[in-house]
Amino acid sequence: MPSPSSLRRALLACAALGLAGAGATAAAQGAAAPATPGWPAKSLRIIVGFPPGSSPDLTARTFSEPLSRALGQPVIVENKVGAGGNIGADTVAKATDGHTIGLFINGNLTIARLLNPQVTYDPARDLAPLSLIGVSPLVLTVPVGQKDVPATGDARAFLDAARAAGDRWSYGTPGVGTVGHLGTELLKARTGIDPLHVPYPGYPQVATAMGGGQLQMALLPPALALSQERAGKLKRIGVTSAGRSTLAPEVPSLAEAGVRDFQLEIWNAFAAPVSMPAPVRARLSAVIGEIARSPEVRDKLFQQGWQAVGSSAEGLANRMQADTAAMARVIREQKISAQ
Structure with a gap:
């Protein structure tokens, strides 16, 4: 059986690499969002894969009003509950209307398909990172x-x-x-x-x-x-x-x-379907990151139990890659399956 220390090192490496990437790119992200003529043409949907009142739901609703002001269109939070958030993630991955994004937890954007090959979306292939929003211990x-x-x-x-x-x-x-x-x-x-x-x-x-x-x-x-x-x-x-x-x-x-060097974090993030045009994703990434770093939203996230990040798309991509590798190792060494 693998040593517990090897599992610990996997998660520690995940956290360290992810935070470094997120922090560096958050600072580099510009305040001005790219222009997207004609978009948005209607309401923006934020899909949440967990019930109303859950932590992801509260975070999504925290962003709905300032995001609506920034975009000039209503922003609607819609709950698609089940399978540890994967039903919501699948809904976002398959969206083709150009006006749907999702608020996700770690697992939906990292090891969902590694844990269960039957999951109907691939986070690395079907979902485009927008911004890492907040991190927290449990x-x-x-x-x-x-x-x-x-x-x-x-x-x-x-x-x-x-x-x-x-x-x-x-x-x-x-x-x-x-x-x-x-x-x-x-x-x-x-x-x-x-x-x-x-x-x-x-x-x-x-x-x-x-x-x-x-x-x-x-x-x-x-x-x-x-x-x-x-x-x-x-x-x-x-x-x-x-x-x-x-x-x-x-x-x-x-x-x-006495549980020495034990460290673990949860995080949440916005991502879009890869079908969404790149200029639109770039605008959303910039706007969402700026909102997350605003004093008002930082305070609200803190009250909800999050340390705000507001990274760029690149920062979230780095975190996703690091966490996927580290969590895959835990799954493999602990012989965890979806059953």
Whole structure:
């Protein structure tokens, strides 16, 4: 079996290469968007592959109004839910109207087809990068009030209990192949815990299931984890960043609990179908990147649990390439399949 450290290095390399590429190209992206005479001729659709109220949905809706102002046309967010966001991604990949883009999470733009060759779109072939929007660690979160599940905030005590429970415990994610799934599999390799994987349509459903006693743990986005903790349903016990995150500075990193050098990030991004004309994609990339870097939207993204990036198309392409290689290695070494 591959060593846990080799899996960790794969994800660390992914994060480092991706952020370097995104940062360099975000600064280079000009403020002025290229001219596209006659476009847009109608409303722009933003397809989201997750339910209303989910993190991708909130991000898309954050952009809809400023993007509408910039383009002079309505911007409509449409939810196409299922298959860990891949149904929405397939909808975007097949769009030919020149007025459809998508807001995606990591997995949809990286390893979807590597994990399952039956996926009907190829992110590298069918989707054109526009802009990396935000990055975030995940938060190891546990239910409050479940017997034998320590919810004191002590990650060491929780991991000890998880090791003792073996496969009697379960963890939830927004789907097979998402970063929450692959990251928990990496955490299992690093710590010796062995909970069973249960996929759900999105993170809100994972949180609801955990609060209802169906799950014993999950890696959740910081904003959702915090809101559930404030409601008294869940407890945050560790972030997956290398050190404490500015998104949740009061929560210790898992490295502080002895999970050394464990680092994992989620991100979201806009992409378009390759059928969209290149000048239109260039304009959208410039406009979306500028919106993401604006103080108003940066603040909103931070409140949603994201550190804003607003990269160029090239920056997102670099991140996609780095993450695809790193996540493919995790899938291969942990023998993860779509089944």
